[in-house]
Amino acid sequence: MIHSLWILNNNGICIFQLNCGCFEIDPQLFSGLLSALSSFTRETIKREINTILIEDVKFIFEKSNNLYFVLCADKKDNNIILHKRLIRVQIHFLNKYKDILSNWNGEVSKFEPFGEKVDKIVSCSMEGTELYCENCERLIPSNFITKNIDLHDFYFCCETCQEQFERLYSKFIQHGTHFELT
Numbered sequence: 001m002i003h004s005l006w007i008l009n010n011n012g013i014c015i016f017q018l019n020c021g022c023f024e025i026d027p028q029l030f031s032g033l034l035s036a037l038s039s040f041t042r043e044t045i046k047r048e049i050n051t052i053l054i055e056d057v058k059f060i061f062e063k064s065n066n067l068y069f070v071l072c073a074d075k076k077d078n079n080i081i082l083h084k085r086l087i088r089v090q091i092h093f094l095n096k097y098k099d100i101l102s103n104w105n106g107e108v109s110k111f112e113p114f115g116e117k118v119d120k121i122v123s124c125s126m127e128g129t130e131l132y133c134e135n136c137e138r139l140i141p142s143n144f145i146t147k148n149i150d151l152h153d154f155y156f157c158c159e160t161c162q163e164q165f166e167r168l169y170s171k172f173i174q175h176g177t178h179f180e181l182t
């Protein structure tokens with residue numbers, strides 16, 4: 001199961017968090033550690049952090065230019081599913097807050113409304129086989145469209161949703177990684 005989600009900026013500030021599991025992690029402490037670790041790996045081995053494994057728990061990362069998206073989940077949870085959920089969070093977050101982010105005044109409360117949506121996107125439980133449209137988030141009955149983007153399978157209820165999602169994907173998730181704030 002997924003325990004937590006954080007969105008951190010590259011100054012080491014946690015701008016959004018969601019806790020569904022049993023870990024109480026101080027987000028500012030964690031983001032300080034993360035930014036130290038990430039500049040360490042970038043400067044020494046020239047790599048971005050992808051996954052950190054600690055006993056039976058792991059941290060999964062996606063970076064979009066100025067922001068880190070981090071999920072904490074059980075070690076046994078499927079990495080492909082976890083990365084895909086993070087990509088969904090990225091797309092929805094960046095699309096919703098692009099204007100605020102490009103001119104952000106440091107007010108974390110601006111991102112609080114994302115909490116209402118993120119539960120549905122992340123879905124803390126890894127159980128269940130129901131498919132939800134990646135774009136409109138409706139439950140898809142039996143006819144669905146599968147589209148493979150950057151090695152991830154995404155599911156859609158209709159072509160309109162597929163096109164809309166692909167547009168957002170290419171706008172925000174360029175080659176699976178970077179997003180430029182303009």
Ligand SMILES: [Zn+2]
Binds near residue numbers: 133135136137158
């Ligand atoms: Zn849809």
